[in-house]
Amino acid sequence: MSSLKRLVAGELKRLVRYKILPVSLATAILWIVLLLFLSESEAREAAPLIIFIDVAVMSILLLGASHHLEKQEGTIRSMLVMPVSPGQILAAKTISSMVLAVESVIITSVALFFIHGVTFNYILLLLFVAIAGAAHAGIGFVLSLRSKDFTSMLCLLIGYMFVFIIPSFLFRFGVIDAKYEWLLMISPPHSTNHLITSAVSGEFKSAFVIAGCLYLIILAAGLFKFAVYPMFKDNAVRG
Amino acid sequence: MGVVFNVENLSFKYPSAKDDTIKGITFDVLEGEIFGLLGPSGAGKSTIQKILIKLLEDYRGSIKYFGKDLKSLDNSFYEEIGVGFEMPVHFSKLTALENMKFFSGFYKKAADIQELMERVGLWEYRDLKVGEFSKGMKVRLNFVRAMLNNPRVLFLDEVTNGLDPKNARIIKDMIAEFRARGGTVFLTTHLMNDVEQLCDRIAFCVNGRLTETSTPRDLKIKYGKREVKVEYMVNGTTTSSTFPLDSIGFNDEFLQLLKTKEIETIHSGETSMEEIFIIVTGVELK
Numbered sequence: 001m002s003s004l005k006r007l008v009a010g011e012l013k014r015l016v017r018y019k020i021l022p023v024s025l026a027t028a029i030l031w032i033v034l035l036l037f038l039s040e041s042e043a044r045e046a047a048p049l050i051i052f053i054d055v056a057v058m059s060i061l062l063l064g065a066s067h068h069l070e071k072q073e074g075t076i077r078s079m080l081v082m083p084v085s086p087g088q089i090l091a092a093k094t095i096s097s098m099v100l101a102v103e104s105v106i107i108t109s110v111a112l113f114f115i116h117g118v119t120f121n122y123i124l125l126l127l128f129v130a131i132a133g134a135a136h137a138g139i140g141f142v143l144s145l146r147s148k149d150f151t152s153m154l155c156l157l158i159g160y161m162f163v164f165i166i167p168s169f170l171f172r173f174g175v176i177d178a179k180y181e182w183l184l185m186i187s188p189p190h191s192t193n194h195l196i197t198s199a200v201s202g203e204f205k206s207a208f209v210i211a212g213c214l215y216l217i218i219l220a221a222g223l224f225k226f227a228v229y230p231m232f233k234d235n236a237v238r239g
Numbered sequence: 240m241g242v243v244f245n246v247e248n249l250s251f252k253y254p255s256a257k258d259d260t261i262k263g264i265t266f267d268v269l270e271g272e273i274f275g276l277l278g279p280s281g282a283g284k285s286t287i288q289k290i291l292i293k294l295l296e297d298y299r300g301s302i303k304y305f306g307k308d309l310k311s312l313d314n315s316f317y318e319e320i321g322v323g324f325e326m327p328v329h330f331s332k333l334t335a336l337e338n339m340k341f342f343s344g345f346y347k348k349a350a351d352i353q354e355l356m357e358r359v360g361l362w363e364y365r366d367l368k369v370g371e372f373s374k375g376m377k378v379r380l381n382f383v384r385a386m387l388n389n390p391r392v393l394f395l396d397e398v399t400n401g402l403d404p405k406n407a408r409i410i411k412d413m414i415a416e417f418r419a420r421g422g423t424v425f426l427t428t429h430l431m432n433d434v435e436q437l438c439d440r441i442a443f444c445v446n447g448r449l450t451e452t453s454t455p456r457d458l459k460i461k462y463g464k465r466e467v468k469v470e471y472m473v474n475g476t477t478t479s480s481t482f483p484l485d486s487i488g489f490n491d492e493f494l495q496l497l498k499t500k501e502i503e504t505i506h507s508g509e510t511s512m513e514e515i516f517i518i519v520t521g522v523e524l525k
Contacts, residue, residue: 003345010341017332070330078328078384081292082345083317237294 003084007092015096018069020062024100027058028107032115035108040116047112048197051125054104055132056192057161060140063097064153067144076236086233090141090224097140098133105129125199128213132192135216138223139188145231164189181208191216241270241305243392243423244291249300251290260286262447263300273414273424275434277516278444284427285396287444291425292322292394318347321390325397327377328384331370335361335380338369339387346388355383359409374401382410392423399433411436431512445520455512462515464508467493471500484508 015021031050035043070076079089105125112118143160147153164187170176171184184190191212198204244267251261261283268274278284289295291302293309293316302309304316329338339356343349356362359379364372369380378401385393398414399407414424414437428434434441435455442452453461465484470477482493484507496502510518 006344013337014330014332017330073331074324074326074328075330077294077324078322078342080294081317081320081322082342083314083347084345085314237289 004088004092007084007088008095011092011096012099015066015100018066020066021100021103024058024062024104025107027054028104028111031104031108032111035111035115038116040118043112043116044118044200047108047118047120048193048200050108051105051129051196051200052189052193054108055101055129055196056136056189057157058104059097059101059133059136060143060157061154062100063093063137063140064144064147064157065150066093067141068147068150068153071235076232080233080236086229086236090228090232093141094134094137094224097137098130101129101133101136102126120200120202125196128192128195128199131213131216131220132188132195134220135188135223136192138220138228141228141232142223145228145235161189168193182211185211185215188216188219240272242267242303243270243305244268244425245301245303245306246291247301249287249290249298249302251286251295251298253286260447261290261298264444264447264449266442266449266452268423268425269440270423271418271421272439273418273426273437275438275441276425276427276444277429277434277441277512278427278520279429282444283447284444286447288394288396288425288427292320318388319391321385321388321393323381323385323393323395323398325381325400327369327374327381329369329377329380332368334366334368335372336365338380339383342384343387348389350387350389352383352387355386358413359383360406375403375406378402379406379410382413386413386417390422392425393417394425394427396427397430398426398428399430400428407432431516434512443516443519451519458512458515458519459510462518463510466508468504468506468508469493469496470503470505471496472503473500477503481508 012021031054034050035046038046076089080086109120109122109125139160143156144153147156167176167184167187168190171178171181171190176184185194185208194208195212195216198209246267247265249261249264250259252259264287276284276287286295290298291309293312296310304312309316329335330341333341335356336352339352343352353362356365359382361376361379361383364376369377372380378399382395382398385395393414395414399410402410411433414426418424418439424437426433426438438455440452440454441458443450451458466481467484467487468479468481470479472478480492480496482490487493
């Protein structure tokens, strides 16, 4: 087994043991219960929001919880003296975080199909979730590495959501004119929401979808290269 | 005897610090020796260790590992070294055995986990979650973790801190056996017992500088009190006299005492490593 596979297997095992995967599953079950009380049209309307919360909020929360548990235990330092690179360790953590997002999306999609018969372009949705998941894993790492503990990470997350989600709400309620949506695409949650809504509704604005994908890919790459990687190593060494 | 680490004029500054933490130190670690780095908290011992194990890289000066520039070595460097951290470094929700199997899986030449855990008395607790371990058990597991890859060079930080005398003895025996098999040990500690019992050579580290590097024996000779203290009985009471060690065989008073009194103890003026540390560095160990 290659080192990366072994690292990912270890991450997934710990997601179960540290009750992070069960918490993610419990959230998915809550969504299913909610869907049971909605009509088909309401469920179709709510689906992008549910998936967005799983990809853009829950994945950051769970990644932060996992990071701060490992920080307390000093295990990252121990992993840095193994014959693996910090990049491989980060890749494994990112993959496990994306597994959480994909798992939620699959459960929600299956529930939507069986409860309301709602279907959508699953391949495209998974592609968008993978792209948005990677970008939000980067954001989750930055917030985790910038915070002393899980509580302060929550404060940072609330601040981040406040800054980036309020404009999206204002746009949704018509306070911000539609011609300014290009500017809103700079907001990672807005780009993510746009992509997910496109995949679920089947209504595509090609230029926005391409721009959203490219932006999130570039954001993920930039965050990992210039922020997450150096901060991760520095954080692990200092303990 | 080969040179494992050749460190020349090493300096290091943390990005957030105003001054250098390590200030131009030079030393060698020889193959097959136990090299002890002594110093009070904050002296720079852990920073030196972090540099040698490639956790900190932006240093100035030169470090050669078996003749090769340390900076040029890739991750395979970690196949050869074992690191025992002072703080516990295990997944608390996994069992001891799961932890060891996880870490062991990344090395090409893995040691026998059962043999190591049996030796430190943890095999019977292998299925217990590490979170339920006592501090001493975690310290012993740290040592097993360091030995998992049959390392060529072992880095140990305060290796017996928190252990009872019996378990400390077991770990020290294992370190001595590792050295006897040709292994090299870099030990950072403030525990003088470990130094006296284990180290072939020691270096004193204070404020990022090495003040003296020598063998424990040479240091004791250099800084020890050259005297002999004799305790003897006089009318049922213990009395003591001290004589200069030089030309003791010609000291009539001393010889007369041996012949005429009931001697209870005779000790040369041993100076403890802690006393030597204070003399050499002018700083008390904390």
